[in-house]
Amino acid sequence: EPEVTQTPSHQVTQMGQEVILRCVPISNHLYFYWYRQILGQKVEFLVSFYNNEISEKSEIFDDQFSVERPDGSNFTLKIRSTKLEDSAMYFCASYLGTPYGYTFGSGTRLTVV
Amino acid sequence: AQSVTQPDIHITVSEGASLELRCNYSYGATPYLFWYVQSPGQGLQLLLKYFSGDTLVQGIKGFEAEFKRSQSSFNLRKPSVHWSDAAEYFCAVGARGSSNTGKLIFGQGTTLQVKP
Numbered sequence: 001e002p003e004v005t006q007t008p009s010h011q012v013t014q015m016g017q018e019v020i021l022r023c024v025p026i027s028n029h030l031y032f033y034w035y036r037q038i039l040g041q042k043v044e045f046l047v048s049f050y051n052n053e054i055s056e057k058s059e060i061f062d063d064q065f066s067v068e069r070p071d072g073s074n075f076t077l078k079i080r081s082t083k084l085e086d087s088a089m090y091f092c093a094s095y096l097g098t099p100y101g102y103t104f105g106s107g108t109r110l111t112v113v
Numbered sequence: 114a115q116s117v118t119q120p121d122i123h124i125t126v127s128e129g130a131s132l133e134l135r136c137n138y139s140y141g142a143t144p145y146l147f148w149y150v151q152s153p154g155q156g157l158q159l160l161l162k163y164f165s166g167d168t169l170v171q172g173i174k175g176f177e178a179e180f181k182r183s184q185s186s187f188n189l190r191k192p193s194v195h196w197s198d199a200a201e202y203f204c205a206v207g208a209r210g211s212s213n214t215g216k217l218i219f220g221q222g223t224t225l226q227v228k229p
Contacts, residue, residue, distance in 0.1 A: 031215050042221045043157070043203060048214040056214040091156060095215055099164040101147065102207075102217060106156035 002026040006092050006105035013082055013112055021077045021108045023092030031095040033102070034067065034077045036060070036088040043091065049075065082112045115140045117206050119220035126194050127228045134189040134223050136178075136204030145207035146187040147217065148178055152200045160202075163187065174198070199227045 005024040013019050025032050034046040047057045047067055054067065066078045075094075079086055092105040116139045126132055138144060145164050149157040161172025168180040178189045187204060201224050205217040 033216065035217075035219075043205075043217075043219040045216045045218065048216050050214065056216060093217075097215075098145065099162075101159040101162045102215075103159070104149070104157040109154075 002103070004092055004094055004103050004105035006090075006108050008108060009106065010109045011111070013110070015084060015112055016081050019079050019082055019110065021079075021090050021092075021110070023075045023077070023105055024073060025075050025092065025094030026096070026103055027073075029094035029096045029103075031055075031097070032069065032075045033093040033095070035091045035093065035104075037091065037107075038088045046077070046090075079110075082110075084112050086110060087112045115144070115206055115208065115218045117204050117218055117220035119202075119204055119223050121223050122221065123224045123226070125226040125228060128196050129193050132189075132191045132194045132198070132225070134202050134204075134225070136187045136189065136220060137185050138187065138204075138206045139185065140206055140208070143182065146178075146180060147205040147207065148172065148176070148187075148189050149203045149205060149219075150174075150200045151203065151222075157203065160189070194225075194227055196227045196229065199225055201225070 007022045032049040035043050037043045047061045048055045064080045069075045089107045091107045093102045095102045118137045147162045148160040160176050161170045163170045163180045201222045203222045204220040207217050
């Protein structure tokens with residue numbers, strides 16, 4: 001079964017540093033997403049990406065965040081200057097459209113110290 | 114605005130007992146509904162989904178869920194729980210319509226503990 005691949009699985013970074021989280025969505029999917037889950041809390045929507053542009057972003061997704069799909073394969077989330085509160089599990093997801101389900105990656109655990 | 118409520122934060126059942134996890138949603142029309150399971154430190158695995166048609170949906174691992182429009186609910190059930198079912202369960206709702214971005218709104222999650 002096709003998978004969404006996320007790398008790295010765990011990243012530790014110092015506060016103020018830039019991080020890039022990488023995802024390889026399922027190749028024929030059309031919609032791509034980033035979600036985050038702070039430890040012990042629910043999964044929160046960050047951003048959706050369709051047709052090579054952001055289609056929706058949440059309040060969490062401020063100017064410190066950006067997404068790119070540089071080569072038609074990878075889908076990246078960049079955090080420019082990390083804060084302690086950015087520590088969370090970040091999930092990438094891709095979606096072909098109805099009636100299919102969304103496929104999530106295994107996540108990247110980001111720890112900001 | 115869309116929202117999802119999972120009233121039970123933590124549930125403990127004995128192995129072999131039946132299970133029902135509750136999910137209520139708030140949405141202006143009939144949404145797309147999903148249940149995901151997350152084992153500790155792992156990603157989200159789709160258990161089942163509802164888009165339309167039969168309101169009783171069968172999923173993987175012996176789970177099923179029933180969409181009840183009148184109650185705005187999509188409860189997850191399993192007739193006999195196995196120890197390996199211990200995990201966190203998330204209900205999620207997705208919007209319909211060509212203008213929507215397809216984002217999912219998740220509930221808070223229910224932690225299932227299984228007693229031997």
